[in-house]
Every structure is written in structure tokens, then in C-alpha cells.
Amino acid sequence: MSGIEQARTWIEQARSVAILTGAGISAESGIPTFRGTGGLWRNHRPEDLATPEAFARDCLLVWEWYDQRRQWIAKAAPNPGHFAIARLQRSKPGCTLITQNVDGLHDRAGSAGILKLHGDIWRLRCTTCRAEWPDRRAPLPRLPPKCQCGGIARPGVVWFGEDLPPGAWSSAQEAAQSVETLLVVGTSAVVYPAASLIPLARAAGATVVEVNTEETPASTAAHCCLRGLSGEILPALIPVPPDS
Ligand code: BV8
Ligand code: ZN
Secondary structure, three states: OOHHHHHHHHHHHOOOEEEEEOOHHHHOOOOOOOOOOOOOEOOEOHHHHOOHHHHHHOHHHHHHHHHHHHHHHHHOOOOHHHHHHHHHHHHOOOEEEEEOOOOOHHHHOOOOOOEEOOEEEEEEEEOOOOOEEEOOOOOOOOOOOEOOOOOEEEEEEOOOOOOOOHHHHHHHHHHHHHOOEEEEEOOOOOOOOHHHHHHHHHHOOOEEEEEEOOOOOOHHHOOEEEEOOHHHHHHHHOOOOOOO
């Protein structure tokens, strides 16, 4: 039995499945990954811009980066990998989608109940009154965007050094410790605590399947590593039902 057939069987037979996705699942939608080639923006590393310190130091530079990313994402579309995951969620009620991505492509592919560990680039939060609201304008009419209270708004994402949203994080840990199969897609597994979900699931007895174009620190925790593009592998793992 090939790796794909074995993994497909594990997913089909599992009563509960969790999927952890990273920037790699959006790469075929044309969105640059965090650490991949070309991972610089105006000579700045993403890790250096996605921090409260960078925002305090140069709020306009950070907002120019997020506004540019929002424009790239607005022009992008979900790819077959996103749609395959949405299909799995529809066919398997006990399916939990956990994402590190902030691009909203899982939502646009029809996924629901998404545990967004690192927030959402389409939401803004006031740095003064902490109000939070959706804003899908790309480009934004002016930078930095302001709250109605006059305060400066920040992107509704989790920066390095910031805590994860408590609800999403505890639900993700619960899922990792209880599911029969964990599918890990397109993540370099270097950002914590998200990456800790993988060994957590393995230790709790889950079958772990990794889908990635290359080896990662999580590969040793996987029972099966499927090397290739998630936009091609996921549709093969989660085929369109014959009667649909
Ligand atoms: C925190 C939002 C305290 C912003 C992001 C140990 C424990 C706890 C914390 C730490 C720790 N060690 C270090 C830390 C601090 C830090 C951290 O992890 N640093 C790293 C760099 C070492 N973590 C934090 O600060 C976190 N907060 O720790 O608070 C705490 C502690 C415990 C419990 C709770 C709280 C906050 C981290 C969140 C940072 N925000 N994003 C924004 O997007 O602008 S992280 C950013 O990296 C993105 O969200 C991205 O998704 C994420 C992870 O990267 P990946 O998704 O994996 O993307 P990457 O480019 O790295 O890899 C892409 C992969 O896809 C590659 O493997 C590639 O081979 C593959 N690929 C490419 N194309 C394809 C593909 N695979 C398949 N098909 C393809 N076509
Ligand atoms: Zn405000």
C-alpha cells in the first residue's frame, strides 16, 4: 500500500481528525511563505516585522507590510488543498481545523469553526480602546488605520512574543490530545507553541501524517511523510465523493 493509500485509509477510518496548517498550504495560491525563498520584504525578515517592538518602533513600516500582504491575499484564491480540507470537514463532523495562517483562505474555501492560532489579517484592533472589527479593504484608504475613538489600529494577528488567543489555543490542545489522526500540512514546525501540537498528538496516540515539500523537525514525529505539493496531495488524500 503506498503512503497516500495508507494515509487515505487512516483518515477515512478515523472517527476524529485534526488538521494543522501553515503557510505552505497557501503557497500555491501565490502567497509567499514565511521562511521560504524570497522571504524578505524591503530587506526586512517577516519575523522582524511581526513583533510589537517593530510596531512601536515604526508603525507605518509594519502597516505598509500588512497592507501589501492584504492586497496580495485579496488577489489570491483558495487552492485545491484548501477545498479538500473543507470537503473533509463536511464529510467528517469530528474534524478540527487548526491554522497558523492569517490569510483567511480556509474561510473562503468553505471551512468553518477554524481555530486561528495566529489571528486574522482581515481584522483590526484598536491599540487604545481594544475594540476589534473586520475590515477587508485592500489597500486601506490611509495608514495607519484609526479607530473611531481616534486610537491607532493594529492588525488583528498574534505577533512574536504575544500570547495565542486562549480559546483557540486550548481547543487546539484538546483536539491534538484526543483525535485519532493528525494531518500536518505546509508548516516548517519551527514556530511555538503551535508546533508543540504535533508531538502532543503523537504522545497521545494519534496517527500523524505530514504533507510538506521538504523534511521538517516534525517529520520524525510523523508515521507517514507525504512529500510534495499540498494542492496535489490533499485532493488525492481526500477525494471528491463519487455521488457529489
Ligand atoms: C508565544 C502571525 C507565549 C503574524 C505568526 C517555545 C515556547 C513558546 C514560545 C516560543 C518558544 N520558542 C520560541 C518562542 C517564541 C516564538 C517562536 O516560536 N519563535 C520561533 C521563530 C522560534 N513564539 C511566539 O512568540 C508565539 N507566542 O510563544 O507566546 C506562549 C507560550 C506558550 C503558550 C502560549 C503562549 C507567537 C508566535 C506567532 C507569531 N505570528 N503569524 C503574521 O502572519 O504576520 S507566525 C508565522 O509563522 C505565520 O503565522 C506562519 O504561519 C507561522 C509558522 O510558519 P509556517 O506556517 O510553518 O510557514 P513557513 O514559511 O515557516 O513554512 C512553510 C512550510 O511549508 C515549509 O515547511 C515548506 O517546506 C512548506 N511548503 C511550501 N510550499 C508548500 C509546502 N508544503 C506543501 N505544499 C506546498 N506547496
Ligand atoms: Zn479605539
